[in-house]
Amino acid sequence: MMKSPTTSPSVTMMIFFSDVTYKVVMKGMTTSEEKDILKGITGCVSPGEVLALMGPSGSGKTSLLNLLGGRITHHPTVGGSITYNDQPYSKFLKSRIGFVTQDDVLFPHLTVKETLTYAARLRLPNTLTQEQKEQRALDVIYELGLERCQDTMIGGSFVRGVSGGERKRVCIGNEIIINPSLLLLDEPTSGLDSTTALRIVQMLQHIAEAGKTVVTTIHQPSSRLFHKFDKLILLGKGSLIYFGKASEAMSYFQYIGCSPLITMNPAEFLLDLANGNINDVSVPSELEDKVQMGNLSEAETRNGKPSPALVQEYLVEAYETRVAETEKKKLLVPIPLDEELKSKVLCSKRQWGASxxxxxxxxxxxxxxxxxxxxxxxxxxxxxxxxxxxxxxxxxxxxxxxxxxxxxxxxxxxxxxxxxxxxxxxxxxxxxxxxxxxxxxxxxxxxxxxxxxxxxxxxxxxxxxxxxxxxxxxxxxxxxxxxxxxxxxxxxxxxxxxxxxxxxxxxxxxxxxxxxxxxxxxxxxxxxxxxxxxxxxxxxxxxxxxxxxxxxxxxxxxxxxxxxxxxxxxxxxxxxxxxxxxxxxxxxxxxxxxxxxxxxxxxxxxxxxxx
Known part of the structure; x- marks a missing residue:
């Protein structure tokens, strides 16, 4: 993969988030109630790392990603703290954050080159000339391996165009064209075959290696994809089940008594646990003892096994009692940050890329x-x-x-x-x-x-x-x-x-x-x-x-x-x-x-x- 001379961001960005909560108001015919979307999520991600947010549908992955990207701010039902180089979010950070949505929002009749050129001319600083901006668009095209289809229309429902993997790379190119310090992606591999999905994740690795901080949601990656991530957050119904190195996730769940009884894709095993499904998974001794002693109600058991809700409750409690405090203490340890980085985040001014x-x-x-x-x-x-x-x-x-x-x-x-x-x-x-x-x-x-x-x-x-x-x-x-x-x-x-x-x-x-x-x-x-x-x-x-x-x-x-x-x-x-x-x-x-x-x-x- 070719490297653009301007690939490295001008500011590296460390993100810390502690006890993040988020609720939404569900309005009914006569009454309204609050529903917990996120329940005290804590974690961090550093430059050069790829953090994966995993969990079943409805677990709060996209909501957490939107909070980290500043898409949900000043909301009365948001709690906790999120900092960027020890500073809270401000609108001046928009120019340092790239956000790739799950849906590929592109104009179907424009070519790949036109799409990225217009993005460069609008988003890059106005200190650059038009020729420099257009050159940056070409650099991104070669960096993402899109040179063969650069003159092909994007396409859509009724217009023939590039492939799904190329569309996703164009969406990523729209964001990395500004050299963001932080790149956030919502389900970048959804709808893609395993080979194309692997190329996308490998590309995210290269982006992180260039000094960027990468956070992505992912639903059910293959085992090859799973091992490409540096850190992992596993969510279940808005609660944190695991945060740490992706390579240590299996060891942690074996430690708390949950290990696969057959050979399984690690991601599939983790999603089963997040859903409370313990088929083909060893039952933790604590839960097994409760079932055998008959201390559980009918709602807490199913066919002689703990119910999914009880399994999820056990996993959340196990994380909070055995890991959470240790991880929170690590986050409290001050990591030396260059004062110049803090000042750059603080003193940034809102600048338009063009008049x-x-x-x-x-x-x-x-x-x-x-x-x-x-x-x-x-x-x-x-x-x-x-x-x-x-x-x-x-x-x-x-x-x-x-x-x-x-x-x-x-x-x-x-x-x-x-x-x-x-x-x-x-x-x-x-x-x-x-x-x-x-x-x-x-x-x-x-x-x-x-x-x-x-x-x-x-x-x-x-x-x-x-x-x-x-x-x-x-x-x-x-x-x-x-x-x-x-x-x-x-x-x-x-x-x-x-x-x-x-x-x-x-x-x-x-x-x-x-x-x-x-x-x-x-x-x-x-x-x-x-x-x-x-x-x-x-x-x-x-x-x-x-x-x-x-x-x-x-x-x-x-x-x-x-x-x-x-x-x-x-x-x-x-x-x-x-x-x-x-x-x-x-x-x-x-x-x-x-x-x-x-x-x-x-x-x-x-x-x-x-x-």
Whole structure:
């Protein structure tokens, strides 16, 4: 494995955690109760070591990892202490901590090289040039053995891309690109075959050897994987069953009377114990005596053997009475730390890897590259062009010189206003709910400002949004025989574009506020239907107590503008019941919707981030 010249972190980090507790409030229909997730976990990990957090599902592994990574802070139900080089957690440590989540949160249409290059440009210090950041991304690609697939798309559910092991290495590369002092990983081997999983763990060893502190959760590793770990924490229902060297775990459990009766993978044996399962495991003499003497209730025995709950209770008690005090005393012994290390942790300042404008330009380009594939899919192009051809055939060379022809054309213009109001709303609804995991992940590491992301995300679609409407109008406009001159044609395009941007704003606001696709789709359906009905075509005389709806309907304002563009020179000031005026009111209303809806969406995202 190649070594990057900047692999070694600038600050080594020692983590101590003592009597860590964590509870969550379980809310029922009428009452709420607290559930213990972690019950007094104590341990430590030093630079150059790989600490594995093991335990069955629901034992608290991920919760402990989140606490160590500062993902759960200032929570009223968190107790105990966690220190980094003898200092408590602060937000300034974000730039020194890498966190690899269990789910591979990546953009499917970006290549491996693009993914890591964008991460380098956003996360590396702004003291480095763009060329140095891009070189760092290449170094990480070679360090992780990704050079063969660097120009391959990541892929996803409907996009063919790299393999599962390569995806996981890209996720790790996203974090080690900043040379973190502490690297945390949640289930990095889940879903991988044993050979690929071994390569991942060997890679973690190399990362630790470079001076980093590595902590990883792992569910059921093979025996080869298990022996790669330096330290082990074994959890059972939130309680600590073992903390110490991984190589000494089997000896400890044999010492307390639990040893496998058949040849077993050490990890499988330990997980059986953490679950309270003692099949093919010798029963400790203390428990065996209790069973034989009949001192246990029916709930504490099962088929003549101690119940899983009793076994877990015994293991927790055995650790607390025989090992815990000794380990805690070791942690209390002060380990000499360079005062410079402490000051670096204390005096670190929050620094962005790029200025606001640079963040915007990087995120704009990344968003444009990612979404151009969706925008120019054959399905979308076929949908738009086929609709345009059908409209052109139905309104073929319509004549606006007589009232009936003018009324027919008004129907076409209203449909255009509805189609380009409906279509963008339901496309934009998916924007933030689909990217929520990515946004949470990147914002948790201070990758960029929320405002830079929001502006880039909502503007990177605009160049793409203009192409399909132009193709649509090129077909409809000339087939339907609308005003054949450059001015009205260009104004029609601008009107439709303004409608699209306003409708997108509504979709963004609904999606960002609810963050639930089912509820957002339901609300959008009702809203768009109401706007369409109040758009001025179906109902001419709306009751005064509900007439205000048409003034907040982008369909209504778009329809009036399209009528204005087509019939500006007509003698009659009324067309199909709609009064034709200067159009300035409609333009101002649509522009207000463009910015107003987006402001609501931004405030919703800000509230979500704060909460």
């Amino acid at each position: 606001w404008c640079e963040q915007f330009s990087i995120l704009f380009l990344r968003g444009f590259k990612e979404r151009r594939h969706d925008y120019f899919s054959w399905l979308r192009i076929t949908q738009v062009l086929s609709t345009a051809v059908i409209l052109g055939l139905l309104w073929w060379q319509s004549d606006a010189k007589n009232p009936k022809g003018m009324q027919d054309q008004a129907g076409l213009l209203f449909f255009i206003a509805v189609f380009w109001g409906f279509f963008p709303v339901f496309t934009a609804i998916f924007t933030f709910p689909q990217e929520r995991a990515m946004l949470n992940k990147e914002r948790a590491t201070d990758m960029y400002r929320l405002s830079a992301y929001f502006v880039a995300r909502t503007t990177s679609d605009l160049p793409l949004d203009l192409i399909l409407p132009v193709l649509f109008l090129l077909v409809v406009y000339f087939m339907a025989g609308l005003r054949l001159s450059a001015g009205p044609f260009l104004l029609s395009i601008l009107t439709v574009f303004l409608c699209i941007v306003a409708a997108q704003g509504l979709g963004l606001a609904i999606g960002a506020t609810l963050m639930d696709l089912k509820r957002a789709t339901t609300l959008a359906s009702v809203t768009v239907m109401t706007f369409m009905l109040a758009g001025g075509f179906f109902v001419k005389r709306v009751p005064i107590f509900i007439s205000w709806i048409r003034y907040i309907s982008f369909n209504y304002h778009t329809y009036k503008l399209l009528l204005k563009v087509q019939y500006d020179e007509e003698v009659t000031p009324m067309i199909n019941g709609i009064r034709i005026d200067s159009g300035s009111t409609e333009v101002v209303a649509l522009i207000a919707m463009v910015f107003g809806y987006r402001l609501l969406a931004y405030l919703s995202l800000r509230w979500m981030n704060v909460s």
